[in-house]
Amino acid sequence: MKPERLFSLIVLLMVVLFWGGCSKREGAKTGGEVKIPVAPAAYADKHIPEGWWTDEKVIAEGKELYEGRKNMDVNCAACHGMGGLPVLTGARDFRDALIVGKWSDGYWFWRVSEGVPDTAMTGWKEKLSEEEIWQVIAYSRTFSQGGKGQ
Numbered sequence: 349m350k351p352e353r354l355f356s357l358i359v360l361l362m363v364v365l366f367w368g369g370c371s372k373r374e375g376a377k378t379g380g381e382v383k384i385p386v387a388p389a390a391y392a393d394k395h396i397p398e399g400w401w402t403d404e405k406v407i408a409e410g411k412e413l414y415e416g417r418k419n420m421d422v423n424c425a426a427c428h429g430m431g432g433l434p435v436l437t438g439a440r441d442f443r444d445a446l447i448v449g450k451w452s453d454g455y456w457f458w459r460v461s462e463g464v465p466d467t468a469m470t471g472w473k474e475k476l477s478e479e480e481i482w483q484v485i486a487y488s489r490t491f492s493q494g495g496k497g498q
C-alpha cells in the first residue's frame with residue numbers, strides 16, 4: 349500500500365475513534381447535548397390526557413405515587429430523590445430541563461412503562477395503571493418546571 353493511502357486510512361481511523369468517543373459522551377447524565385433515544389412505535393403516539401400536565405389534582409396524585417405513599421411497591425423517590433435530585437448514582441436528574449424538556453409524552457410513557465434495560469430502572473406497567481403512569485409522569489416533570497406543571 350502507498351504511504352499516502354496508509355496515512356489516509358490512519359486519519360480515517362482516528363476520526364472514527366474520536367467520533368465514537370464523543371457519541372458515548374452524549375449519553376452522559378448531566379447537561380449538554382444529549383441524544384434522546386426514539387420511543388418504539390407502540391409508544392411514540394401516546395399522549396397524556398388533555399390538560400393533565402397542569403392539573404393540580406393529577407400532579408398531587410402523582411406525588412403520592414412518586415414518594416411511595418400510595419403504593420408500597422412503587423417509590424420513584426428512592427432512586428430519583430424527593431425533589432428530583434437523584435439519590436442513586438446513574439438515576440436521571442429530573443431537574444435537568446435541558447434533557448427532560450426534550451422528552452415527548454410517548455418517551456416518558458415508554459420509559460416509565462418499560463424501564464431502561466440493564467439498569468436499575470425497571471418497568472412499572474405491571475404495578476401502575478395507565479392513568480397512574482400519567483399521574484406520576486406529570487409530577488416528575490414538575491421538577492424541571494420550577495415545581496409547577498406547565
Ligand code: HEC
Pocket residue numbers: 414422423424425426427428436437438439440456459460464467468469470472484485488
Ligand atoms: C431502583 C431505582 C429506581 C427506581 C425505584 C425508579 N427509577 Fe427511574 N431510573 C433509575 C435509573 C438508574 C435510571 C437511568 C437509567 C439509564 O438511562 O441509565 C432511571 C431512568 C428513568 C427514566 C428515563 C430517563 C432517561 O434518560 O431516559 C424515567 C422517565 C424514570 N426513570 C422515571 C421513573 C419513575 C416515574 C419511577 C417511579 C414509578 C422510577 N423512575 C423509579 C432508577 C430508578
